[in-house]
Amino acid sequence: MIQVFKHLSSRALRAQATGAAAFHAAGVPVRDAVFFSSTAAVWSQSGAGHYAAANCALDALAARRQAAGLPGAALQLGPFRDVGMAALHADALAALGLGSLWPREVCLTLTLCVRG
Numbered sequence: 600m601i602q603v604f605k606h607l608s609s610r611a612l613r614a615q616a617t618g619a620a621a622f623h624a625a626g627v628p629v630r631d632a633v634f635f636s637s638t639a640a641v642w643s644q645s646g647a648g649h650y651a652a653a654n655c656a657l658d659a660l661a662a663r664r665q666a667a668g669l670p671g672a673a674l675q676l677g678p679f680r681d682v683g684m685a686a687l688h689a690d691a692l693a694a695l696g697l698g699s700l701w702p703r704e705v706c707l708t709l710t711l712c713v714r715g
Contacts (some may be wrong), residue, residue: 623660629670631713634661636673637699645670674709676700 619651626715639656657673664671678685678692680699689699 613653616653619657619660623664631666632661632670632672632708633713634658634671634673636661638675638677640675642697653706676705679705 622632634657636657637650637654639651639669640658641651654675657701658675661671661673677697678689678699680686680689685699692699
């Protein structure tokens with residue numbers, strides 16, 4: 600599976616996908632496996648195909664883990680408010696109906712979800 604991701608053009612995004620694949624291949628038993636994906640996997644801007652592909656890879660890996668009876672979930676997070684790649688485009692994204700997420704709220708919500 601790791602070989603599949605080596606074609607991704609961005610070094611950082613290739614690392615994102617291959618890191619998740621390496622985690623899966625290691626077979627370490629875990630209670631939860633949560634991959635941080637992005638809405639870019641299904642709704643991306645022009646010129647960001649490599650970013651969309653890396654996030655699709657995380658989504659597919661989570662589905663593969665679930666099909667094998669292993670824990671796996673991919674959270675397709677939208678743009679974060681005031682930080683990250685989309686911060687400069689918040690107004691344009693909001694005009695399309697895609698609001699920004701507060702980082703602290705996302706972290707707190709994830710903590711509650713994982714703790715069950």
